[in-house]
Amino acid sequence: MKRLLVMLMCFSTLCHAEPGADELAGLMRQAKSTSGFAARMNVLVTRPDGVHGTPFKVAVIGRFSADKQQLRVNGISPDLVRGRFFAAESARAGDIRAVSYRAPSEAKGIDSDARLFDSSLVLWDMFSPWWSWRRQTMMTADRINGRECVTIRSSTDDKNLTVREVESCVDVNARLSLRTRLYDAHHALIRTVLVGQAIQKADTSIQTAKKLTITDADGVVTQVEVYSGDEQYQIAADAFAALDAEREQKSGAR
Amino acid sequence: MNLFRFALDNLYRRPARSGLTVSAISLGIAAVVALTSIAWGFEASWQKANDARGTDLIVTRIASQNSMPSPFIAAKVQDALGRLPHVKEVVGLLSEMLTVSEEAPPAFVFGWVYGSYLWDHLRLVDGRWPADSDEAVVMVGSLASEMLHKKTGDQVEIEGQVFNVAGVFESSAVVENGAVIMTLNRAQALTDKPGKVNFLNIKLDAGASEADLAYIKEQVKKTMPGFLAITSGELVGNNAIVRISKAMSNATILIATLVGALVVFNTMLMSINERTREIGILLALGWQRATIIKLVFTEAMLLSLLGGVIGILLGAGLAVGLEHLELMRGKIDAIFSIPFLFAVLGLSVLLGIFGGLYPALKASRLLPSAALRHE
Numbered sequence: 001m002k003r004l005l006v007m008l009m010c011f012s013t014l015c016h017a018e019p020g021a022d023e024l025a026g027l028m029r030q031a032k033s034t035s036g037f038a039a040r041m042n043v044l045v046t047r048p049d050g051v052h053g054t055p056f057k058v059a060v061i062g063r064f065s066a067d068k069q070q071l072r073v074n075g076i077s078p079d080l081v082r083g084r085f086f087a088a089e090s091a092r093a094g095d096i097r098a099v100s101y102r103a104p105s106e107a108k109g110i111d112s113d114a115r116l117f118d119s120s121l122v123l124w125d126m127f128s129p130w131w132s133w134r135r136q137t138m139m140t141a142d143r144i145n146g147r148e149c150v151t152i153r154s155s156t157d158d159k160n161l162t163v164r165e166v167e168s169c170v171d172v173n174a175r176l177s178l179r180t181r182l183y184d185a186h187h188a189l190i191r192t193v194l195v196g197q198a199i200q201k202a203d204t205s206i207q208t209a210k211k212l213t214i215t216d217a218d219g220v221v222t223q224v225e226v227y228s229g230d231e232q233y234q235i236a237a238d239a240f241a242a243l244d245a246e247r248e249q250k251s252g253a254r
Numbered sequence: 255m256n257l258f259r260f261a262l263d264n265l266y267r268r269p270a271r272s273g274l275t276v277s278a279i280s281l282g283i284a285a286v287v288a289l290t291s292i293a294w295g296f297e298a299s300w301q302k303a304n305d306a307r308g309t310d311l312i313v314t315r316i317a318s319q320n321s322m323p324s325p326f327i328a329a330k331v332q333d334a335l336g337r338l339p340h341v342k343e344v345v346g347l348l349s350e351m352l353t354v355s356e357e358a359p360p361a362f363v364f365g366w367v368y369g370s371y372l373w374d375h376l377r378l379v380d381g382r383w384p385a386d387s388d389e390a391v392v393m394v395g396s397l398a399s400e401m402l403h404k405k406t407g408d409q410v411e412i413e414g415q416v417f418n419v420a421g422v423f424e425s426s427a428v429v430e431n432g433a434v435i436m437t438l439n440r441a442q443a444l445t446d447k448p449g450k451v452n453f454l455n456i457k458l459d460a461g462a463s464e465a466d467l468a469y470i471k472e473q474v475k476k477t478m479p480g481f482l483a484i485t486s487g488e489l490v491g492n493n494a495i496v497r498i499s500k501a502m503s504n505a506t507i508l509i510a511t512l513v514g515a516l517v518v519f520n521t522m523l524m525s526i527n528e529r530t531r532e533i534g535i536l537l538a539l540g541w542q543r544a545t546i547i548k549l550v551f552t553e554a555m556l557l558s559l560l561g562g563v564i565g566i567l568l569g570a571g572l573a574v575g576l577e578h579l580e581l582m583r584g585k586i587d588a589i590f591s592i593p594f595l596f597a598v599l600g601l602s603v604l605l606g607i608f609g610g611l612y613p614a615l616k617a618s619r620l621l622p623s624a625a626l627r628h629e
């Protein structure tokens with residue numbers, strides 16, 4: 001009887017225990033893994049004085065595997081953003097290299113934490129590299145938009161990075177950070193990314209953001225809504241040619 | 255004076271209370287009529303679109319939470335489907351909800367295989383059909399043409415690309431009338447989904463029976479993992495938006511029934527309390543207890559029936575008004591069937607029965623001596 005009780009306790013507590021911080025960070029990395037995805041989104045930027053910018057549409061394609069992490073963002077409409085491309089890739093060491101271009105042969109290197117299209121969209125954030133940082137600390141449970149989440153603090157001492165600390169409130173079952181706060185080395189808030197609506201990925205319980213709001217420390221608010229997506233997007237061979245072209249240009253210049 | 259006239263006079267004597275009760279019932283019934291007709295209309299419109307195309311079966315990826323199934327490479331299963339017995343044609347369809355004009359809400363943009371049977375049921379109102387599978391033109395539904403203010407020869411910008419409007423068409427399905435259609439090749443290029451479709455539409459030959467349909471469904475399930483073959487009715491039934499709108503209309507029916515019954519109950523109970531002496535006199539004059547019950551029931555029925563009739567008219571007006579609202583045009587097509595309207599009227603009668611039951615019994619149980627002493 002005693003043994004049975006112990007077994008029951010094991011099943012009800014230990015065996016179903018919530019994952020630890022490192023484990024959850026690993027699960028978040030895993031949840032991002034894809035051989036190819038595409039998403040199209042409407043973006044609306046509101047300046048600190050409350051004035052709205054012209055709404056625009058962007059397309060994002062990318063792949064996240066253990067050895068290759070690449071993203072490309074391009075403006076769809078209106079003319080202001082059309083034909084403007086940004087691409088980035090993350091090396092094994094975690095460095096993120098980014099370029100901007102209109103034609104791949106004209107690709108120029110940019111800061112990976114530069115704002116895209118004068119909005120709060122930042123390539124560096126899209127890679128969420130903090131899930132690979134070594135220091136992950138589990139904090140308190142929270143509730144965001146009626147959904148329960150656990151807060152994880154990820155931090156790094158990498159002096160090359162603007163963001164040194166990230167607090168993510170993660171819905172563990174959905175593998176989705178409902179609120180992400182990015183801080184600098186002095187613990188000053190840089191940006192907050194808040195998920196307003198999520199959709200479930202096909203055939204899994206994992207969710208991805210459909211609507212999100214990015215609020216910069218300077219008061220710029222960017223609202224993003226995904227209106228079309230493809231979870232099994234086939235990335236064309238030349239989709240990231242601009243990254244190679246810029247690398248070759250650089251090595252040629254040397 | 256007959257009982258009906260007597261009951262009617264009783265209601266006339268308290269016009270404010272009777273009016274408020276009728277208003278409350280009619281609002282509840284109006285909500286039921288509007289929401290249910292829209293939910294059914296939404297479902298029927300999608301089914302009508304598939305039926306009008308002549309599609310017997312639809313193959314799609316097993317549905318996720320998204321209302322539109324994830325796109326998939328058509329070539330993965332198209333050939334295998336074509337080899338199944340009685341399959342006459344297998345054609346892909348890509349569908350997206352996209353902004354076609356900054357002045358109008360997003361519209362459905364369909365990509366259909368050029369020259370396939372999908373186009374056959376459309377009636378050309380103006381202009382011409384696309385000349386080939388790669389021509390960068392769109393066909394605009396009659397309703398979409400009106401909403402987008404676009405006619406043959408105009409240009410539309412979709413996802414940053416400019417298309418000429420080749421013609422305007424009309425369909426028996428409101429969903430298609432409010433849509434923009436282009437060839438599948440153009441839609442795939444536009445949305446950066448080369449080779450992909452949301453659905454594969456199967457048209458069977460004339461000799462196919464229900465058993466053949468079931469066999470094809472079973473074969474898809476067995477041999478094409480991750481895919482599902484369903485009829486248009488099943489597809490529409492699985493649609494998240496249809497399910498939500500149906501759940502909302504069911505919830506409204508439940509709430510309206512409860513609130514309506516409570517309103518009638520309250521009105522009749524108040525009326526009985528105020529008329530205790532009157533009922534006592536009627537009983538003393540020799541009225542049967544059954545007659546008192548009939549009187550109270552008749553009053554309750556009159557209130558709920560009148561509320562029901564006004565509610566039906568109000569609900570129908572609301573649904574039709576919503577259909578013509580700029581934001582909703584081409585997306586809803588309310589359906590009012592005679593049996594449904596009678597069922598709603600039946601519901602209002604039920605409200606009268608439930609709401610009037612206790613007050614009627616209470617009134618009939620009054621003792622004439624006690625009732626006459628009542629102040």
